[in-house]
Amino acid sequence: MKRVLSKRVLLGILMLCITMGFLFAQPLPEQANELVILATTDIHGNVWGFSYENDKETNNNGMARIATYVEQVRATHPNVILVDNGDTIQGNIMTDDLYNKREGEHPVMRAMNLLEYDSMTLGNHEFNFGEDLIKRIQELANFPVLSANMSRVDGTMAAMPYTIVERAGVKVGIIGLTNPNAPRWDGEKTDPFVYAPVGPAARRAVDILADKVDVLVVVAHVGLYPEYDVDGGSDGGLAILELCPEIDVLIVGHAHTTIAEVQNTIAIGGAKNLGREVIRIDLSLDENKQVDGREVTIVDMADYEPSELIRGNDFIKEAHQATRDFISGGAPSADGSTSGGIFGTAAVDFQPKNEIMGIPEGKLRDTAVMDLINEVQLLNSGADVSAAALFADTSDIPKGPINYGTIFGIYKFDNTLYRVPVTGAELKAYMEWSAACYNQWKPGDISISFNPDKPGYLYDMFSGVDYEIDLSKPVGQRIKNVMFKGKPLSDTQNLTLAVNNYRYSSALKAQKLVSGVREWESPNSIRDMLVAYIKEKGTIYPKVDNNWKIVGVNLDSPYRNEVIKMVNEGKLEVPYGKSLNINELKKQGIIK
Known part of the structure; x- marks a missing residue:
């Protein structure tokens, strides 16, 4: 016997189907329509927010401050992703002289684990201490360590190329890319690895993740x-933008x-750098989980x-204090030796005062x-000859006690x-390469300025030879009157040069100067x-032979004095990348 359904039952079934269809096809819940991506980069070991070289607290940087901000964002936004972009585990006395050379726990990785990072990309400075430290980072991290453009020389994977993070049903693919110039700077420490251009490597990873x-x-x-x-763009983000237009x-x-x-x-x-800023990306998504709005805030x-x-974590507190004790002489280094505390005295300040603020x-x-040095x-x-750079414009040995x-x-x-x-010819070519850090002088210039495309750490000064740098000349024609032991240095003369391992790899060999x-090679560090x-x-x-x-x-x-006074009083911009020029200042009406 057939059973006939009443109109009321049929209507009920219809309504149920409509309701079920709505449940399955409904748009994302409101909280899933927003995604916040927080990113840190180039922290360089600054966990505490502290300047160990002068034993002072800082007031605008460090992972401890980053933690405060991250906690605040997470408290108000349910869908937060936190990523790091490398050069994270190198850069101060705590990392470089103590924990990068020890086995076991590491204060930077402990801090990252406490902050619950979702990924870390390997930067070039992660390779400063060789393959063992890379492996240690990977073992200590509670999150994936990424590098899609790096493999081992045998073709096997050296780090994860990407990771997928899910927030409220939204799947986010994170691709990490290491600077392919790492071998240029770290030489044989990078021998176990092969690095590819960032653009094509990003393209391959995007193709895998797209669906x-x-x-x-x-x-x-x-x-x-x-x-x-x-020309090739293998080491720049523009190539990624060009080859991967669908990334968000x-x-x-x-x-x-x-x-x-x-x-x-x-x-x-x-x-x-140093955790001075956090990158914040706010994304809004439509009902199909497609990004339809974006905002970037630093x-x-x-x-x-x-x-x-x-700062309240016991291990990090111990690492911080151990670093201060190492400097003061109360704790050993990674190899068991002590820093010696105060081990010398400077009779007077070694560095002259700047005539122009910031120069x-x-x-x-x-x-x-x-x-x-x-x-x-x-x-x-x-x-016979030595070359070295003043890594920081503020570097000095001030009068008084000297410690590490x-x-x-x-x-x-x-x-x-x-x-x-x-x-002799190779040394002169190296000196010309260094002298390219200056801008060319032009009539009316009353200050010397520096090429903004050439960071100051690339400028080497030489001992063992006397020489002049003619800034009226263009790049490549500036080194003049090079003398060695009182005689002109001939191009065919054979010499030996003292230079650090970084400059050997990044300039002498990479630029094919020598x-x-x-x-x-020294068994110990220059420090x-x-x-x-x-x-x-x-x-x-202080001893100065004025050889250049x-x-x-x-x-x-x-x-000149009037203009310099204006700079020093903050009324004119510091002329670091462009010289103060009287003719231009007159045209601008700044001087009359």
């Missing part, structure tokens, strides 16, 4: 613009510059107090700080020393050599 995720994020440890491969977010780093922009619907963010950490999540005198003339390099290497922090202040990298055979290979030298001397006095000078400039003007 698996709703949102695509690329976290690349390169600047937006190419650094060395200007690009995080860049390495250049330590603030970037907040949107290009063709792609949100792009970059931040300053958040200054000066507005945030340090979090007890980081380092240490790069305008020979100074005692540079002569000390080069003297120590010559003594330890037995080389003082040495870190003038030599912040854990470099070793090489002795390399060179010809054909010879290193014939000696250790400086410590030993000062310990032996006890009290050190800048020529081809005329900085005289009746207006």
